[in-house]
Amino acid sequence: MLCMFKDSSNIPYAFIQPVQKVSLRCVSPLQQQSNQGNSISSTKLYAIPNELVREFEKPQRVCDNCYRDYLYYQDLIKVYKIKWNTKSLLMSKILGDKKRKIKFKQPLELFDKQNIEKDILTGRSDAHLLNYSIREFVTQSQQGLQQEEIRKSIIRVLELFVAHNPTIGYCQGMNYIAIICLCIADEEGAFLLMNQLFNEIIPPRFFSNSQGASLIGYQAELNFLQEMIGVNGFQNRESLSQFIELFGPQLLLTLMIQVLNTSSLLVTWIEMFKLKSFIPIDNVILYTLNTATKGQNLMHPKILNNIGKFVHYPNLIEMFKKEKAYFTKFERTIYIEQYYSKTSRSWVKNDPIILNKLKKISNLDIDEITTLQTEFKKYCLEKRTIQVDQQQRKSMKQLAQLTDSSDEDGDDRYRESLIIQQFKLQKYGININTFLTFMEIFLRKESEHYTLDQEKLQLIFNLFDENKSELLDFREFLICLSILLRGSFADKFKMLFTAHTQNVLKFQDFETLLSLLIPYDIQQTKEYTEFQQRIVQPYFTYFDMLRVLKDPLIVQLEVNKEMTASQIKKLNSYKGIID
Numbered sequence: 001m002l003c004m005f006k007d008s009s010n011i012p013y014a015f016i017q018p019v020q021k022v023s024l025r026c027v028s029p030l031q032q033q034s035n036q037g038n039s040i041s042s043t044k045l046y047a048i049p050n051e052l053v054r055e056f057e058k059p060q061r062v063c064d065n066c067y068r069d070y071l072y073y074q075d076l077i078k079v080y081k082i083k084w085n086t087k088s089l090l091m092s093k094i095l096g097d098k099k100r101k102i103k104f105k106q107p108l109e110l111f112d113k114q115n116i117e118k119d120i121l122t123g124r125s126d127a128h129l130l131n132y133s134i135r136e137f138v139t140q141s142q143q144g145l146q147q148e149e150i151r152k153s154i155i156r157v158l159e160l161f162v163a164h165n166p167t168i169g170y171c172q173g174m175n176y177i178a179i180i181c182l183c184i185a186d187e188e189g190a191f192l193l194m195n196q197l198f199n200e201i202i203p204p205r206f207f208s209n210s211q212g213a214s215l216i217g218y219q220a221e222l223n224f225l226q227e228m229i230g231v232n233g234f235q236n237r238e239s240l241s242q243f244i245e246l247f248g249p250q251l252l253l254t255l256m257i258q259v260l261n262t263s264s265l266l267v268t269w270i271e272m273f274k275l276k277s278f279i280p281i282d283n284v285i286l287y288t289l290n291t292a293t294k295g296q297n298l299m300h301p302k303i304l305n306n307i308g309k310f311v312h313y314p315n316l317i318e319m320f321k322k323e324k325a326y327f328t329k330f331e332r333t334i335y336i337e338q339y340y341s342k343t344s345r346s347w348v349k350n351d352p353i354i355l356n357k358l359k360k361i362s363n364l365d366i367d368e369i370t371t372l373q374t375e376f377k378k379y380c381l382e383k384r385t386i387q388v389d390q391q392q393r394k395s396m397k398q399l400a401q402l403t404d405s406s407d408e409d410g411d412d413r414y415r416e417s418l419i420i421q422q423f424k425l426q427k428y429g430i431n432i433n434t435f436l437t438f439m440e441i442f443l444r445k446e447s448e449h450y451t452l453d454q455e456k457l458q459l460i461f462n463l464f465d466e467n468k469s470e471l472l473d474f475r476e477f478l479i480c481l482s483i484l485l486r487g488s489f490a491d492k493f494k495m496l497f498t499a500h501t502q503n504v505l506k507f508q509d510f511e512t513l514l515s516l517l518i519p520y521d522i523q524q525t526k527e528y529t530e531f532q533q534r535i536v537q538p539y540f541t542y543f544d545m546l547r548v549l550k551d552p553l554i555v556q557l558e559v560n561k562e563m564t565a566s567q568i569k570k571l572n573s574y575k576g577i578i579d
Contacts, residue, residue: 065261065309066133072263072313073137082184084142085153091185094273095192112170116158120151125175131305133261134180141183154178157190161198164191166542168198171207171215173253180257180269193273197255200276203336205466207253216466220339221282222248227335228286232326240289243298250304251285259288259304263313271320279329286326287311287319330416337423337467344428344473348373348380362478363486369478376474379434429471435461438477442485456516460484460495489558490549492517497545510540518557527553 076082080090119125126147127138142150157178162170177197181190198207205217226241234240244251250258255272256265264284271280292310296303319325346354350373355366362369430438439457462468464476472480483491497505497513505513511532515523522528531553537544548554 065312068312069133069261069263070136073133073266076266077140080184082141084145084150085182085186085190087186087189088184091189091193094270095185095189095196112162113159115170116155116162116175119172119175120155120158125151125154125179127179130176130179131258131261131308133263133308134257134265137262138179138183153182153187157182157187157194160187160191161194163543164195165198166546168207171253173249174207176254176257180265196273196276201272201278203278216343218248218252219343220336221252221278223339224332224335225282225285228282228326229289232286232290234290235294239298240293243293243303244285244289247304252281255281256284256288259308260284260311261308261313264308264311264316267313267316267320271316277329279332280320282327282332283319283325284311284316287316330420333420334423337420338426340467340469341423341426341428344471344475347474347478348377348428358475358478361475362482364478364482372478372481373474376430376477379430380428381431381471424467424469425471427467427469427471427473429469429473430477431471432458432461435472435477438481439484442481463495489517489554493545493549497542504539504541506539507536510545522557 076090080088080093082088082090123129127135127142129135130138154175158170158174161174161178162168174194177194178190181193185193203217203221206215206221207218222244225244229237229240229244256268260268268280268284272278288307288311292307293303296307300306347358350370355369358364358369359366364372436454436457460480461472464472464480466476480495483495487495493513518528531551534551535548540548
C-alpha cells in the first residue's frame with residue numbers, strides 16, 4: 001500500500017481521522033496511538049519491498065486517501081472472510097448460494113493454452129506488477145501460499161473459462177480479471193464470476209481472438225467514451241481523447257484493475273455485477289478523466305498509477321445513485337450503433353491502410369479484395385427507414401410483456417427500440433438475398449465437393465451479422481468468404497458448428513455437417529466408414545468437435561489440401577460474373 005506522495009520531513013505524523021480529500025500532508029497510519037493508552041499498534045504491509053519501500057518492518061508513511069483505501073479493504077477482508085482461492089461471503093453476495101457443478105476437464109486448443117501459460121508462468125501476472133493498492137490487497141489475500149501454487153490456480157481458472165467459451169478464447173487482460181476473481185472466490189467461483197462477466201456484462205466482441213474480430217466491440221466502446229468527453233464538455237477534450245486512445249487497453253480491457261485503488265475498484269465491480277451492465281465501468285472511466293486528470297501530465301509514463309489515487313470510493317457510491325451521471329443506457333446504445341454504421345462504410349474504401357487490415361484478417365490478396373469491393377458496392381443497401389403498422393406495434397409490446405399500467409413507459413421503450421433499429425439500418429452492407437446469390441456463385445466456382453443449402457447459409461449469415469442489423473458489411477462478408485473458400489477444414493467446421501448451435505448436436509446433425517465439408521469420393525471409402533464408427537456417440541458438444549478434428553482421417557484431409565493449395569483459383573477471375 002505505497003502512497004505516491006512523499007513527505008520530505010522525517011517526523012512521523014499520528015493519524016487522527018480520515019479526511020474527505022487527498023492531502024499532500026502525509027500521515028503514518030501504520031503507527032497509530034491506541035485508545036487504551038500510549039502503546040503503538042502496527043499494521044503489516046504484505047507486498048514485496050520495492051524501490052520506494054525497502055524496510056517493511058518499519059512504520060510506513062501514506063496519504064489520507066491511501067489510508068482510507070487501506071481501511072476499506074481491511075474491513076472487507078474481515079467482514080467477507082476474503083482469502084485467495086477461497087469461497088468468500090462477497091462471492092456468495094454476487095453469485096448467490098445456488099449449487100453448481102462445473103466440468104473441470106475440457107480439451108483446450110494449443111494456441112490458447114500456450115498464451116495462458118506464457119502470461120502466467122513467466123511472472124507477468126504476479127502481484128508485485130499490479131498498482132500500489134491492488135498489489136497490497138492481492139498479496140495479503142495470497143499470504144502463506146507459494147508462487148507456484150498461485151500461478152497454477154490462475155492457469156486453471158483461465159483454461160476452464162476458455163474451454164467453456166471457445167469462441168471468445170484468451171486475450172491479455174483476462175489474467176488480471178482472473179486474479180481479482182480468485183481474491184474473492186475459489187477456482188469454481190472465479191470461473192463463474194468470469195463467465196457472468198463475459199456473457200452478461202462485457203459488450204459482445206470486446207475480447208476475441210477469433211479471426212477477423214479485431215476487438216470491434218472494444219473499438220466501439222472506445223469511440224463512445226471519446227464522444228462522451230465532448231458531449232459532457234470536459235476540459236482539454238483533445239488531450240483526453242488522445243489519452244484514452246493510448247491507454248484504452250489498460251482502462252477497458254482490464255476493467256480498471258490497473259488504474260483504481262482497491263476500494264474504488266471493488267465498489268465499481270460490485271455495482272457492475274449488481275446491474276449486470278458495463279455502464280458502471282464507463283461512468284467510472286469518465287469520472288476519472290473528468291476529475292483526476294486535471295493538472296496532470298497525461299503523457300507521463302506512470303500517469304495511470306497517479307490518477308487512480310484521486311478517485312475516492314465514497315464519490316463513486318454517490319455517482320452510482322444518480323439515474324444519469326454522464327449518459328443514459330439508450331444514449332449509449334445509439335452511439336454504439338452509430339459507430340458500427342460509420343465503420344461499415346470505411347471497409348469498401350480503396351485505401352492502403354484499410355486494404356492491409358482486410359488482408360491481415362483474411363486469406364485473400366489485395367487485388368482479390370479490391371475486386372470484391374467493386375462487386376460488393378453494387379449491391380449494398382443505402383439508408384433505410386422502418387415502417388411498422390399497428391399490429392406489429394401491438395405484437396412488439398406484448399413481446400416486451402408491457403401491461404396497461406405501464407403503457408406510458410411501454411410507449412417510450414417502443415419508440416426507443418424503433419430508433420435503435422433505425423440506426424442499425426444505417427449500416428452499409430448486403431442483405432440475406434444478395435448474400436445467398438454471392439455464396440451460390442462462389443461455392444460453385446471454388447468448390448466442387450460440397451454444397452451448403454439456404455438454411456445453413458442463413459445460419460452463417462446470422463453468425464457474421466455482428467450487430468444483428470440483418471446486413472453484412474464488407475469486413476464481415478470478407479471474413480465469411482475467406483473461411484468458406486480458403487479456410488482449413490477445422491476453420492470451416494468450427495464456423496458451421498457455431499452457426500448451427502451453441503450447445504450440442506445429435507449425431508445425425510453432426511454427420512450432416514461433416515458431409516458438407518468432406519469430398520463425396522472420400523465418403524464412399526472404407527476409411528470414412530471406419531471414421532464414422534470411431535466417432536459415433538449420441539450427442540456432440542463443441543469440445544467433442546475439437547476431438548474429432550484430431551482424427552487421422554481429418555488430419556490427412558488437411559495435408560492433402562495443403563499439397564494442392566497452389567491449384568486454388570484467384571478470386572479476381574470472378575470479376576463481373578454477378579452482373
